[in-house]
Amino acid sequence: CTHYxxxxxxxxxxxxxxxxxxDYIFYTDWAxxxxxxxxxxxxxxxxxxxxxxxxxxGVPGTATYYALIMTVYTWIAKGAWFALGYPxxxxxxxxxxxxxMLLDLAYWATKKNKHSLILFGGVLVGMSLPLFNMVNLIAVxxxxxxxxxxxxxxxxxxxxxxxxxxxxxxxxxxALGAGAGAVLACTFAALGCKLTTW
Numbered sequence: 436c437t438h439y440x441x442x443x444x445x446x447x448x449x450x451x452x453x454x455x456x457x458d459y460i461f462y463t464d465w466a467x468x469x470x471x472x473x474x475x476x477x478x479x480x481x482x483x484x485x486x487x488x489x490x491x492x493g494v495p496g497t498a499t500y501y502a503l504i505m506t507v508y509t510w511i512a513k514g515a516w517f518a519l520g521y522p523x524x525x526x527x528x529x530x531x532x533x534x535x536m537l538l539d540l541a542y543w544a545t546k547k548n549k550h551s552l553i554l555f556g557g558v559l560v561g562m563s564l565p566l567f568n569m570v571n572l573i574a575v576x577x578x579x580x581x582x583x584x585x586x587x588x589x590x591x592x593x594x595x596x597x598x599x600x601x602x603x604x605x606x607x608x609x610a611l612g613a614g615a616g617a618v619l620a621c622t623f624a625a626l627g628c629k630l631t632t633w
Contacts (some may be wrong), residue, residue, distance in 0.1 A: 447508065467608040470572065473620060474565040474612035481505065481531050482560050482620045485538050486552065486627025495543035502535035529566040534560045538624075549628050557624035561616030565609045 484505075506529045531538035537559040538552070545551035 470568070470585045470608045471565075471612045471615070474568045474608070477531065477568065478534070478561050478564045478612075478616040478620050481534060481564065482538070482557060482623040483627040483630075485560075486556070486584050486624045487630045488543055489538065490549060490628045493547060495539045495547070498532070498535040498538040498542070499532060502529070502531035505531055530564065530571045533567055534564045546553045547563055553621055553624040553628060557621030558617045559618035560624075561618065562613040565612030565616060568612070569609050606622050 481502060485501045488501045489495070489498045491497075536555040541559055542548075542552045545555070578597035
């Protein structure tokens with residue numbers, strides 16, 4: 436019972452931490468920087484919860500199921516915001532599902548080898564999620580149009596850019612997010628696996 440409760444708690448917290456993943460479209464000056472940060476945070480929350488669930492059940496496929504739980508929770512929360520008059524242009528498409536499928540594949544293809552899950556699965560999720568997240572960014576409404584339709588609050592001085600950060604990170608947020616995500620996701624995959632043996 437405690438384990439199943441833990442799964443629900445981790446899924447809810449994963450959702451809370453990733454629920455604003457589309458919000459970087461409003462911060463047009465900082466979009467690329469925000470994109471990298473959000474991609475890494477989503478990668479890590481998906482990895483730790485999915486690896487926990489996967490190694491707890493021992494059944495390939497449960498990582499994808501975990502990603503589905505996160506997606507549904509997010510849709511419900513965003514739907515509630517929409518009902519309150521919040522713009523629903525920040526649709527979070529199921530970007531976690533294909534990455535979680537790769538996690539399941541790494542576990543299944545190596546005959547449930549936990550170390551392969553940590554190394555191969557972690558790298559696959561870390562490298563793939565920023566790519567799928569960019570598809571998410573392309574699929575949502577035009578940032579400028581949305582920003583004019585729903586004016587953003589004034590940014591505090593420490594957040595206000597001095598000048599537009601054009602070309603920062605060599606203009607490749609997907610590459611930066613994938614590189615950092617691939618390294619960090621292995622650590623979080625190991626943490627998720629360790630949680631089943633506490």
